[in-house]
Amino acid sequence: MTENSLVEPQRGRNVLDRHLGRYAARTAGMTASEIRALFSVANRPEVVSLAGGMPNLAALPLETLSAQVAQIIAEDGLTALQYASAHGLPLLRDQICDVMALEGITAHPDDVVVTVGSQMGLDLVARLFCDPCDVVVAEGPSYVGALGSFAAYQAQVVHVAMDEYGLVPEGLRAALRRAGDAGQRVKLLYTIPNYHNPAGVTLAIERRAEILEICRTCDVLVVEDNPYGLLGFNGQIHPALRSLDPDNVVYLGSFSKTFASGLRVGWVLAPREVREKLVLAMESATLCPPTLNQVIVSRYLATHDWQGQIKMFRENYRERRDAMLSALERYLPPGCTWTKPDGGFYVWVTVPEGVDTKAMLPRAVAAQVAYASGTGFYTNGFGSRQMRLSYCYPTPERIREGVRRLAVVVRSEMDLARALGTAGPGIPVPRAPLTDLR
């Protein structure tokens, strides 16, 4: 959706940047993500976009919200439109503790910091902890916005493989060992335990304590990013990593997927000392999160059946997940595999060798379907045989049609690969052995 994209080659490409010598070293790491660059194309109405991660807000009670916000401004406008604390409104921080209690978290409201979306939480955590060359361990693939923030602070991301049960503990151990042997300082494990973006898998309960133990032993702080935790399709809720090791986990939460993304209200729950630093970082980043938005969320939580609303969202996403899985089964050619998410927004698809999802993307868009190619979710060039398909936003009919179009493109790429003799084993396409998640 940004204008700052590959689709505008005329503007900004041909002119020398006269400020080039002035930028900080970290700015060199700031490049347009493949996924963002694609948004402007994927937003054309004739294209079925399976690329973005926009939540489907259609189930929101707009009339009720409208009346509620009107009342907030009319009655409490002088407060709601004024600066407030960088820490976040006390009442909202209290309510956030109630939300987290669903995942087994016991927390003091003082240790919650409200942020402008959980992306800001991520960015501030990277700011607090990452010196240039520090290592952050993350799943491979991992959330593109996290990779961007770590790059912005010049940290190096080391990917650890997942399987269908999430992050592989042995892979984590090996990565930490290798980093130690190389004299690198691993600061953080960044992980999305539930309904992973983009992989769609969930960290098995029996692995959670083991991973926490590894991190504690190796003095690595765990950053648990959990925007989808309440979107389990059978109503299942997994214990948060934070609930198992309060002192060594920084937890990132968000109302973007359970209420409204455009309000940009997220939070960080952090050990107290870290929380104090986070409040200072918030002040530097934006003085305070928007007051009105916090009051809207707080009023909504206080007066609305928000858990019932989440159930509606869940059912909506489950219907779309079903549509996507059955369409994949029906249309995709043999040799393709994919994950089977039981919550969240995403399916991670692996195509046969010889097909490059990044190279295929323009042809898919020409065939009026868009996806996010896998390479954007790695910092090491992996993912060229993978793609993320989002089922969160389009209707089930559009999802089916999108997958049908995509299958045609994949088949045609496979035919081409066979004709060129590049299909099948032995092709030197970089890939992560454990990350195609069969």
Add this chain to the structure above:
Amino acid sequence: MTENSLVEPQRGRNVLDRHLGRYAARTAGMTASEIRALFSVANRPEVVSLAGGMPNLAALPLETLSAQVAQIIAEDGLTALQYASAHGLPLLRDQICDVMALEGITAHPDDVVVTVGSQMGLDLVARLFCDPCDVVVAEGPSYVGALGSFAAYQAQVVHVAMDEYGLVPEGLRAALRRAGDAGQRVKLLYTIPNYHNPAGVTLAIERRAEILEICRTCDVLVVEDNPYGLLGFNGQIHPALRSLDPDNVVYLGSFSKTFASGLRVGWVLAPREVREKLVLAMESATLCPPTLNQVIVSRYLATHDWQGQIKMFRENYRERRDAMLSALERYLPPGCTWTKPDGGFYVWVTVPEGVDTKAMLPRAVAAQVAYASGTGFYTNGFGSRQMRLSYCYPTPERIREGVRRLAVVVRSEMDLARALGTAGPGIPVPRAPLTDLR
């Protein structure tokens, strides 16, 4: 207003921070600002706070706004509550160009980036340009939030003196010369040309071109922070630095003082190449600015007499400025001097030698008046004989009463200094020769 403050010594002081060895080097520079630490005390109703910079929103048309926002959510909720572009809504960027046109700025909406308050613009500019040890030249005194952001990116701030006509060009030349001689890289001049925070002075028109010329010659990018530019008490509007040198000025604007601070909507106007980097930095910082807030501002600008509203704000602030200046004249003891702002929020007061405004502050609060002591506006220990008085928020009566109480405290400090023999010339209190702004 933050909990992370000096007033809570029990929490967080006595316990060792077990994460201490994990922080990035930049985190060492993150310390609670004196001004923020003071907010929780100054907010007690019995204390007249001349400390904060909260705009006075009482003149806002809350009923109209309430109806407008209700309509936005009811009719356009699915868009207004959804993610949008990191760049900012196109219509709003267009309208922002109209606002800036009042200051003589000709800009393309593409070169505007909407931020979460102009503090975020500041932070992102520091992020893009400041490597550790880079020098940022700023007025002495300067805006505390800017000093915090530069510190967060480990830049070194060099203060340049002001007089009643703002930044002194010869001082700027000398500072750049000294930095060059010391082999330092000066990246930015950070300046608040209009109704300076905290000094209350305005950069004379005849100095503007000269300062721009100095910066261009020395390859220093100018960051023009202009939240108060439309709040000149006689309706005067000065030409923005950006209007005089579009290619070498990054302009920061804000709706916090001309509309509503709690919406956190600001913007950056930057040369195109810098703007492209800013959009990427925005994505990393928060994905996108809150959509609802942008729509609210946009609708307000489109449907409301926003210039008439600014006129009301201005008259309100002028009345308060008048109350403060006449109270200072009436109550402050001889030997005190102060600036005479013709716009904005602040008066900068200098007390006689022997009085230390930082040490005096607890006694002032005990006497039920609060101010911001001058040292918080310097990175070099200067400002101990200065204080910032804000007249933006309290009523004229409260302002008069606050100044009356303050005068009692200052007199008593002067008496003490005389008794101890510390008053008068020759006392080794650090001070900037040109910055008491007589």
